[in-house]
Amino acid sequence: MTCSIVSLLFFLFGYLIWKKKMLFLIAGYDEETFVGDKEKLAKMTGIFSIFIGVITFVLPFGLETIGSISGIVYTVIILISTIIFVIKINMKN
Structure with missing residues (x-):
């Protein structure tokens, strides 16, 4: 339930930033x-x-089927994608 609400917020903010x-x-x-x-x-x-909203929405399903390793994979994906995102944004300026 919590992951669904958080992912909806990420979807909403992503839409507002990108499209609006x-x-x-x-x-x-x-x-x-x-x-x-x-x-x-x-x-x-x-x-x-x-x-980020998509992978946050998928996280509980991964925890249920795969186990706690999916939490580690989630964390690694977030960290690596954030680093890549910050580097790309700084290169664009």
Whole structure:
């Protein structure tokens, strides 16, 4: 139940950032100091949020079928994808 609610929030924020261009939802975003392409930032951040929502929704099913190893895999996926996301965002600026 908790993972479903959290994943719905990630879907919602991903949609609002990507499609509705509500960039103020991005932590640390300052419109006055940002010099990159806002469209690309919105798209990348929105897709990343939706991706996190999908794997958060799938997590309880993995825990039920595979066991606690799926929690470790979930953590590794989150860490690696976040590192890659931050590197890509910084390279775009």
